[in-house]
Every structure is written in C-alpha cells, then in structure tokens.
Amino acid sequence: MTSVAGAAVVVGVDGSSHSMVAVEMAAAEAALRHRPLRIVHVLVWPKLPVPRPPGVTETSPEASRDQAYGYLTEAAGFADKVATDVPVSTKLVTGRPAAVLADESRRADLLVVGERGMGGLLFGSVATELASHAACPVLIVHGEPRTTGPVVVGVDGSAQSTGVLDFALQEASLRGSPLVALHAWTGHDSTELDLDLAAKRECRSGDARERRVLAEALSGAGGRYPDVPIRRQVLRGGAGPLLGEWSHTAQLVVVGDRCHGGLTGLALGSVSQHLIFHAACPTVVVRARPPAY
The missing domain is CATH 3.40.50.620 (HUPs)
Incomplete structure (x- = not known):
C-alpha cells in the first residue's frame, strides 16, 4: 500500500x-x-x-x-x-x-x-x-470493536484484490494478529486470476479451481509479511453473509469497494454495502480506483 x-x-x-x-x-x-x-x-x-x-x-x-x-x-x-x-x-x-x-x-x-x-x-x-x-x-x-480475533479479508480473485489483500496483511501485522483470507464462490464466478490456470479437469471444476484462484492471489504474501500467519478458506456461498459470519469473532473485516463481474456500475459493491450495515465488527473498504468526486 x-x-x-x-x-x-x-x-x-x-x-x-x-x-x-x-x-x-x-x-x-x-x-x-x-x-x-x-x-x-x-x-x-x-x-x-x-x-x-x-x-x-x-x-x-x-x-x-x-x-x-x-x-x-x-x-x-x-x-x-x-x-x-x-x-x-x-x-x-x-x-x-x-x-x-x-x-x-x-x-x-x-x-x-x-x-x-x-x-x-x-x-x-x-x-x-x-x-x-x-x-x-x-x-x-460498526458492531463491536475488538482487540482480539483475526483480520479477515475477502479475496474475490480480481485485480483489485491485490490492494485489498496488502492492506489486510498490513493491518494484521500491525495488530499482531493472524489473517483469514476468504474466497467465496457460487459456481458462476469468473475472475482474472483463473483465466490463465492450467486447463486440467481438476483445476477447472468447482472447489479445486477456486482453491487455485486463492493460492494465486496469496502468492508472495508470506514473503512480504512473514510475521502474519495466514489461514485460507474457500467456501461456496455468498461473500457478504460468509464475511458477516466471520465478523462475529474477527477484530476487522477488509473488503474492496466493488464486486468483480457485472456490478461495476453500482455506487458500492453489494458485499461491502452489506458489511457496512450488518457486520458485527468494524469494516475497512479499500478503493480500487482514483476517486471521482
């Protein structure tokens, strides 16, 4: 960052x-x-x-x-x-x-x-x-400020995720906490990071492909922040509700300002907007593009 x-x-x-x-x-x-x-x-x-x-x-x-x-x-x-x-x-x-x-x-x-x-x-x-x-x-x-629990970051596999992930890693390092990197998928996802993956059947079907997407996103993270233990989670379901569940035990949730895919016309992504109003702990929204104010 x-x-x-x-x-x-x-x-x-x-x-x-x-x-x-x-x-x-x-x-x-x-x-x-x-x-x-x-x-x-x-x-x-x-x-x-x-x-x-x-x-x-x-x-x-x-x-x-x-x-x-x-x-x-x-x-x-x-x-x-x-x-x-x-x-x-x-x-x-x-x-x-x-x-x-x-x-x-x-x-x-x-x-x-x-x-x-x-x-x-x-x-x-x-x-x-x-x-x-x-x-x-x-x-x-929003919710309950805490000094314990992990920093949780939503990783959607888009190019924006790099900046979001770096911010979350920095926060985890500053707080001396572990990082949970969560990648949620619904079966209809397609991101920049999975376009170049090998066309093997096991990498192109369901959970295995999504684990590869998260692994690509986290590549090099351990070298940049060796003091931060990273827990990887790949779950099928909506990112908003899944991150919302984590917010009950996390000290911070970090997301991007927009979802990847066909939602770029929204003022704010559905996941980040959901967490602003419903998270049980503070949320950080990291913007991807220069402001248009």
Whole structure:
C-alpha cells in the first residue's frame, strides 16, 4: 500500500457516542501506524431540515459553532487518553459532510467514521458515500470493536484484490494478529486470476479451481509479511453473509469497494454495502480506483 508522506489518520465526529467510539479506534490506528490524528467536525449551515426531538429548538450560527468546538475539544481530550503519544489536531469545516470528509481523505492515510450518529454527520448514507468516493481506505466503526480475533479479508480473485489483500496483511501485522483470507464462490464466478490456470479437469471444476484462484492471489504474501500467519478458506456461498459470519469473532473485516463481474456500475459493491450495515465488527473498504468526486 502506498500513502501520502506524513498523512494523518482522519476521523469525523459529530458529538454522538457513536462518533466517540470512532475517535477511540482512530487514535488506536494512528498509534499503530505512527501517524498523527486529525479530528474533523463538519458544521452544516444552514441547518438541514431534519426532525428534532420534542423541546429541542433551532440554534443560532454562533451557538452551533460554539457547540462544534466543544465536540472537537471533547474528542481531542478523549483521543489523548487513548493514545498519549499521538499528535492530535482538530478542524472545523462548514459544508456537506460526505464531500468535506472525502476531500480530507486526499491527504489522509486512513479515514475513520461511525456508521451512524446525530445531526446528520455520520449516518449510514454518509459512510456508504465515503466508501465509494474516498481517496484512502475507509474504516467504518460498526458492531463491536475488538482487540482480539483475526483480520479477515475477502479475496474475490480480481485485480483489485491485490490492494485489498496488502492492506489486510498490513493491518494484521500491525495488530499482531493472524489473517483469514476468504474466497467465496457460487459456481458462476469468473475472475482474472483463473483465466490463465492450467486447463486440467481438476483445476477447472468447482472447489479445486477456486482453491487455485486463492493460492494465486496469496502468492508472495508470506514473503512480504512473514510475521502474519495466514489461514485460507474457500467456501461456496455468498461473500457478504460468509464475511458477516466471520465478523462475529474477527477484530476487522477488509473488503474492496466493488464486486468483480457485472456490478461495476453500482455506487458500492453489494458485499461491502452489506458489511457496512450488518457486520458485527468494524469494516475497512479499500478503493480500487482514483476517486471521482
């Protein structure tokens, strides 16, 4: 994986408890990567017409800005307790949350967001949009953050899988955890990696062929990351549900932003979208192409 020299881990906050969990994960990631942490709050003004709880009235621009600075101060103090050696900076920006954070991602090593929150900043739709358009990997904090269990990566046999796999290997190495490389197949799959396989019957039928696809994808992985134990899994079934099952014991699931095959027209692949909303642990979506924001 390549990244911008000196790039920070960036996390979006909105003052909700969900975004504070995102701050905790972002601070831990910054410490692992020896990167600074930048905490960003997006001030949406004029306010979007969203329903407010009974008794809650509209606030003035000055009050909203003061409140936003309060969110940033609280988040910075929390991050400092989680990772005392990580340099922390804060940033208040007015604009549309997804667009602001996508722009921040151009100068980031990793972008961290919660899967929902209050005030319109970290709703699932924003997380989905960022996973589709961010210029760096996006970590969506969903489910239960853990410090035990493997890093699990979905390997579909496409050219994109190389970058996804490298990111997952790096995460496993940083965390000191094993890696589970899962290749799911349905019987209708065809990928770049199986086009050049030998035309032997045992390599061209069912499970044997798919094991060869995964072996090709993992070629050289042990040499690049000799400290990471790799468990290979080839299972017949949908990748989303199978990775979702692993998310109940994994500390992180890593996937690409799109499925291979005929789904390139989607804003986000069905597997990654499924995990953003249903995974039982945090998910990282690694983009394959330059952002089109």
